[in-house]
Amino acid sequence: MKVYKAKKTGFINFLLIGSVILPIAIFLLDQNTFSEKPFILLPLLSPMILILWIYFDTSYKIENEDLIYRSGFLRGRIGISTIQEIQKGKTKWSGVKPALAAKGLIIKFNRYDEIYIAPESNEKLVSDLLKINAGIKIIE
Template sequence: MARIHFKSRRDPLFGVVILGTVLTMLFVLVAELNRITQPGNEVEVLGLIILGLVIGLMFWLWFDTRYSVDEAFVYFRSGPIRGKIRVTAIREVVIGETMWSGLKPALARRGVVVKYNRYDEIYFSPDSNEAFAAALRDVNPDIQIVGKEKIKSL
């Protein structure tokens, strides 16, 4: 089986939060850079560097969140967060659920919660929840697929 790639769906709520945060930080950054040009003002270089790094991190998360499935693993990446889960360790996939705490390399609500090992779970928001669950089930037919939405094709 070739590796199947899934982009992360982008929810308007997450877009507003990320864009609002970035615009606020850019406003502060520009205001501080303006203040630096005036005589007698001290420069807080460390603060400006941290502000720039946080802005970069937000863009990295927005533009580099994706998933892929091959015959052995589910790979995920969201900015600096990267990992893989053995597909044979997955026991259940919940479609249409939103997980509000825990590991969430996702940019949208109503994605999939992948339960693996004994107590571990992770939240993904692939562009197609059903296609993602079907790709997992193609590798491991023992995965239980449950959901809040009607699931016809699985």
């Protein structure tokens, strides 16, 4: 089993910083807000917890003959033998995206399925996939 960390650049970092700064800014503007109305923390902390979960949980791994992805509540398994094509350095803006960055990999598998992932090193993941299924078409 080989694990590939997710590339963590771009918009996700701004979301993370913003979700941390917002409660601090509200506290600094009015220090009595949280003591008088503690329930106001729930809508402020919920998005931060979700973003932190996705940020630290996103990864990909090759186990046996499967590519396994996980990103927060998005989890799945793709049979490497079903992968037909990989587009490198592309970004997919819709569909299933267990990724945190741009310029990742669009993996087309089965007949009409595709997924976008963004490992730290596209080259390492692609080369390991090609070792298992040499018939994968690579598009740069």
